[in-house]
Amino acid sequence: MDIKKYFNLKTLLAFSAVICLTFNSVFAQVAGAVDEVSKTDGLGKMVGYYLLLFLLVCVFVGVIGKILQVYELTKKIQGKKEGIAWDNVNGVLFAIALVVGLYGAYWSYTVQGAQILPDAASVHGEKIDSMFNITLIITTIVFVITHILLFLFAYKYKHSTKKRAYYLAHNNTLEKYWTVIPAIVLTILVLMGFFTWRGITNVSKDDMKAAIQVDVTAHQFAWDVRYGGKDNTNGKKNYKLIGSLNGLNNLGLDLADAKNYDDLKVAEIVLPVGKSVRFTLGSQDVLHSFYMPHFRVQMNCVPGMATYFQFTPKITTAEMREKTNDPKFSYQLYCAKICGGSHYNMKFAVRVVSAKEYASWLKEQKPIVTDKMKQEYQLAMKENIKSENNKIALNN
Numbered sequence: 001m002d003i004k005k006y007f008n009l010k011t012l013l014a015f016s017a018v019i020c021l022t023f024n025s026v027f028a029q030v031a032g033a034v035d036e037v038s039k040t041d042g043l044g045k046m047v048g049y050y051l052l053l054f055l056l057v058c059v060f061v062g063v064i065g066k067i068l069q070v071y072e073l074t075k076k077i078q079g080k081k082e083g084i085a086w087d088n089v090n091g092v093l094f095a096i097a098l099v100v101g102l103y104g105a106y107w108s109y110t111v112q113g114a115q116i117l118p119d120a121a122s123v124h125g126e127k128i129d130s131m132f133n134i135t136l137i138i139t140t141i142v143f144v145i146t147h148i149l150l151f152l153f154a155y156k157y158k159h160s161t162k163k164r165a166y167y168l169a170h171n172n173t174l175e176k177y178w179t180v181i182p183a184i185v186l187t188i189l190v191l192m193g194f195f196t197w198r199g200i201t202n203v204s205k206d207d208m209k210a211a212i213q214v215d216v217t218a219h220q221f222a223w224d225v226r227y228g229g230k231d232n233t234n235g236k237k238n239y240k241l242i243g244s245l246n247g248l249n250n251l252g253l254d255l256a257d258a259k260n261y262d263d264l265k266v267a268e269i270v271l272p273v274g275k276s277v278r279f280t281l282g283s284q285d286v287l288h289s290f291y292m293p294h295f296r297v298q299m300n301c302v303p304g305m306a307t308y309f310q311f312t313p314k315i316t317t318a319e320m321r322e323k324t325n326d327p328k329f330s331y332q333l334y335c336a337k338i339c340g341g342s343h344y345n346m347k348f349a350v351r352v353v354s355a356k357e358y359a360s361w362l363k364e365q366k367p368i369v370t371d372k373m374k375q376e377y378q379l380a381m382k383e384n385i386k387s388e389n390n391k392i393a394l395n396n
Contacts, residue, residue: 078315091158098151102144109140117228117293118324120354121315121331122199125296131196135189203278203310211310214269217251218281218288218301219343223333224251226368234280235260239304242284245376252284255369255377265368268349269333271313272358278310289336292350294320298336313352318351 070086120129155165213228217237227236235257242252253260271277281290281301288301290309299309321329335346353361 087159091155094151094154094158098147098155101147101151105140105143117327118320119315120294120296121313121320122295122297123312123314125311127196127199127298131192134192138185138189151338158342160342185210200311207276208278208310211276212271213278213280215263215280216282216290216301216334217284218290218346219284220286220340221335221345223346225266225269225348226251227266227362227365229259229262229264229367231259231262233259235263237282239284245373245380248373248376253369255373261367261369263368264362264365266365268351270351270353270358270361272355273313273316273352275355275358276310276312278308281307281309286339287337288339288346289338291334292331293334298338316352316354329371 060359068084120126157165212233215226215233215234217224226234236259237252238254239252241249243249243250243255244252249255253263255261279290279299281299282305283301283303285303287303289298290301291293291298295311295313297309297311299307301307315323317329317331320331321327331350331352333348333350337343339346
């Protein structure tokens with residue numbers, strides 16, 4: 001029996017189609033099983049099913065490879081030329097990859113680009129957005145040009161027995177261009193970033209004093225915020241006092257400092273538009289990150305030391321709702337560090353209002369030092385005095 005007639009391209013393609021349909025059915029069943037398992041049996045079995053799915057894909061690719069190998073061998077047995085011109089196939093695949101890749105980049109810009117943050121809601125945010133846009137434009141131009149050249153060269157200069165490659169050992173001129181030009185561009189971008197950040201963080205002493213003082217303490221997994229009160233100065237804290245006064249002093253406020261008594265505890269951060277605000281940041285446990293994306297603000301909260309960020313909001317919450325066409329829009333403070341299991345819960349409401357609304361809101365806020373804390377502090381001071389008197393009596 002002549003088996004050669006059974007090994008032709010049509011037969012192999014039909015066999016491949018049957019294999020594809022079989023594997024598609026298996027994949028569908030596995031995917032359905034994954035959905036069921038994810039609802040009931042948890043992560044372990046779901047990972048097992050995905051691993052099985054991966055192995056099936058590997059087997060599928062191997063089967064297709066073997067089919068093509070058999071096809072090539074039958075062509076050689078029949079004494080015919082190469083069945084599939086793989087160099088041409090590779091060249092075409094590179095050309096297709098170029099088109100698909102460029103379309104993917106275009107889709108990313110148009111579809112996902114529409115999901116980017118709206119205009120910066122702070123004065124310094126304009127500089128950051130400008131720097132971001134310049135960097136994005138330059139890198140996009142370089143990306144498009146280099147990938148067109150890369151894939152077109154792979155297509156145009158694919159292997160052919162009719163061509164002979166030209167050997168180019170070295171070209172000093174080309175190397176100067178592709179070394180010096182990127183170095184200059186990157187240096188400009190780095191310096192632009194350096195001076196932008198320096199302009200944001202280097203604040204004069206007069207501007208520091210004129211700004212509204214807000215103290216923010218991060219801990220797993222919440223924020224504690226207090227305003228400076230009438231004197232616009234936050235009182236001292238001491239980590240050794242955290243949990244003192246029968247657990248009432250969760251921030252470790254030093255009540256020996258009179259400036260603590262008019263500080264205000266707030267349930268949301270409210271900022272007057274057009275007025276500079278200075279945040280003093282700290283952490284009670286692990287590293288957190290003070291992150292307000294709409295204001296282009298991010299600064300680490302470090303245990304044992306204070307960090308600072310000062311900025312001026314320029315768009316009220318009401319105005320941003322109009323800009324985004326979202327009546328439920330609200331600014332938020334997030335933690336941008338993976339600080340533990342409930343990291344995602346570290347949110348704090350932020351609202352930007354007019355100066356009049358801010359003054360009205362400020363009058364409604366209550367002091368952070370409660371009457372109960374004052375009583376506990378006085379009792380603690382009396383106990384300390386008694387202890388000191390006992391020590392003196394014993395020494396005498």
